[in-house]
Amino acid sequence: MNQTLGQKLTRTKPVDVTPEHTQGNSGSGLNRSIGLFPLTMIGVGATIGTGIFFTMVEAVPKAGPSVILSFLIAAITAGLTALCYAELSFRIPASGSSYSFAYATVGEFLAFIMAACLLLEYGLAASATAIGWSDYLNNFLVNAFGWHIPSLLRSPMIVSGANGIEFHPGHINLPPIMLVCLCCFLLLRGTKESATTNAIMVMIKLAILVFFVVIAFAGFDSHNFFPFFNTDNSKGFAGMKGVTAAAGTVFFSFIGLDTVATAGEEVRNPRRNVPIGILAALAIVTVFYMLVAVAALGAQPASKFEGQEAGLAVILQNVTGKTWPALVLAAGAVISVFSVTLVTIYGQTRILFAISRDGLISKAFQTVNPRTAAPVSNTLIVCSVVGLVSGFVDATFLWDMVSMGTLTAFIVVSLAVPVMRRKENGKGADGFRVPFGPYVVPGLSILACLYIMRDLSRTTFTIFTIWMTAAVLTYFLYGMRNSHLNGAPRN
Numbered sequence: 001m002n003q004t005l006g007q008k009l010t011r012t013k014p015v016d017v018t019p020e021h022t023q024g025n026s027g028s029g030l031n032r033s034i035g036l037f038p039l040t041m042i043g044v045g046a047t048i049g050t051g052i053f054f055t056m057v058e059a060v061p062k063a064g065p066s067v068i069l070s071f072l073i074a075a076i077t078a079g080l081t082a083l084c085y086a087e088l089s090f091r092i093p094a095s096g097s098s099y100s101f102a103y104a105t106v107g108e109f110l111a112f113i114m115a116a117c118l119l120l121e122y123g124l125a126a127s128a129t130a131i132g133w134s135d136y137l138n139n140f141l142v143n144a145f146g147w148h149i150p151s152l153l154r155s156p157m158i159v160s161g162a163n164g165i166e167f168h169p170g171h172i173n174l175p176p177i178m179l180v181c182l183c184c185f186l187l188l189r190g191t192k193e194s195a196t197t198n199a200i201m202v203m204i205k206l207a208i209l210v211f212f213v214v215i216a217f218a219g220f221d222s223h224n225f226f227p228f229f230n231t232d233n234s235k236g237f238a239g240m241k242g243v244t245a246a247a248g249t250v251f252f253s254f255i256g257l258d259t260v261a262t263a264g265e266e267v268r269n270p271r272r273n274v275p276i277g278i279l280a281a282l283a284i285v286t287v288f289y290m291l292v293a294v295a296a297l298g299a300q301p302a303s304k305f306e307g308q309e310a311g312l313a314v315i316l317q318n319v320t321g322k323t324w325p326a327l328v329l330a331a332g333a334v335i336s337v338f339s340v341t342l343v344t345i346y347g348q349t350r351i352l353f354a355i356s357r358d359g360l361i362s363k364a365f366q367t368v369n370p371r372t373a374a375p376v377s378n379t380l381i382v383c384s385v386v387g388l389v390s391g392f393v394d395a396t397f398l399w400d401m402v403s404m405g406t407l408t409a410f411i412v413v414s415l416a417v418p419v420m421r422r423k424e425n426g427k428g429a430d431g432f433r434v435p436f437g438p439y440v441v442p443g444l445s446i447l448a449c450l451y452i453m454r455d456l457s458r459t460t461f462t463i464f465t466i467w468m469t470a471a472v473l474t475y476f477l478y479g480m481r482n483s484h485l486n487g488a489p490r491n
Contacts, residue, residue: 010107043281063246080445086275116471121405130176140330176390184383201339208332216295219319
């Protein structure tokens with residue numbers, strides 16, 4: 001039967017939730033090998049590290065000590081959305097996370113737009129964290145061996161200067177490229193091995209952050225919190241304006257919630273473990289973010305954060321007057337940020353896998369190695385793009401773009417909850433449900449996302465609009481015609 005344009009845009013994909021699908025092999029070539037603990041660590045690994053190790057350098061100059069409120073606003077917004085993720089992941093235990101949620105509820109077109117947001121979010125997040133990793137690696141090498149990486153080999157070609165975009169021919173940020181290559185190698189070995197390695201690195205990360213908090217509190221000075229709000233309005237960031245702008249900058253660090261859901265087809269008992277994993281990861285992340293932010297701001301005046309490389313390591317060195325605490329923290333950051341880059345690249349490949357399997361993009365992204373159960377071509381393509389961006393582009397361009405993609409994804413996930421409830425018409429399976437009905441929490445989540453989004457830069461909105469335009473053209477020129485829901489043949 002021929003479908004009208006409206007029917008094509010809103011057609012939804014049924015999701016297999018039979019016991020065989022949700023407990024045994026996923027039926028798609030991906031193995032259910034991830035338990036609750038490594039799944040939670042995937043979420044923690046994707047979040048802790050990005051916001052704390054790097055973005056305080058970007059966020060504190062905007063908000064001053066009130067950046068603590070920025071983290072709190074971001075955490076509350078993420079918490080509201082986490083409840084929506086938890087309900088949807090129970091009913092839609094599929095790979096692709098919010099893309100799959102959207103496809104099963106609000107229709108194919110919005111699902112494809114959601115996928116474009118996720119690709120922007122994960123790809124740039126992996127690049128940004130790899131760039132930040134380079135700073136801590138250099139700090140470690142200086143403190144351990146008295147040698148630093150030559151500036152030509154750790155500075156990008158495209159940077160944000162005082163007069164706009166600047167090009168520095170001959171410059172390359174080599175360490176991030178090396179990190180992406182290591183992540184690629186590990187991901188090609190298989191999901192179970194990657195998840196186990198990630199869990200170990202996350203435990204090291206948490207121990208390092210506890211180490212930082214204990215030492216930083218030894219140099220705590222309450223005077224560093226006054227004035228609490230930014231009073232400099234030269235860039236338009238005075239008062240709550242700075243708090244909201246900083247919340248938009250740090251918000252990308254909560255994409256770990258989405259990463260947990262991307263593993264839906266590789267998790268044992270996903271209807272139980274994915275919701276628990278999302279909420280557990282959020283709780284762990286929020287506690288550590290607040291502790292480290294308070295300790296860092298208490299140990300160092302807000303004015304010193306701007307432009308500071310390897311900021312947490314420098315704070316420890318200043319507090320103790322010794323290099324060994326900074327050396328320990330830099331070494332821990334080098335290890336732990338590896339896990340952030342690893343899981344964000346992992347999430348990117350699984351989203352592309354899900355889109356390809358539905359026929360909306362090339363079949364190359366769903367080809368799985370029969371021995372390792374890893375999508376080889378997919379992983380190689382993603383790592384190549386992430387490596388190029390991280391090696392040649394300044395991180396300043398990336399932070400807010402990641403937040404924009406994340407916030408848009410969270411809005412669509414929140415919209416999907418009442419749509420799913422209406423489709424079930426009270427006949428859905430028993431399990432986790434968003435409290436206070438299908439409208440209160442999702443509605444608050446959407447409003448909170450829009451509140452943060454409003455203070456992102458004009459450049460961010462411009463680039464996002466260009467990206468969305470490209471996504472819409474791709475859907476109408478390729479995705480709509482080749483969709484399996486349009487009758488296109490499967491592999």
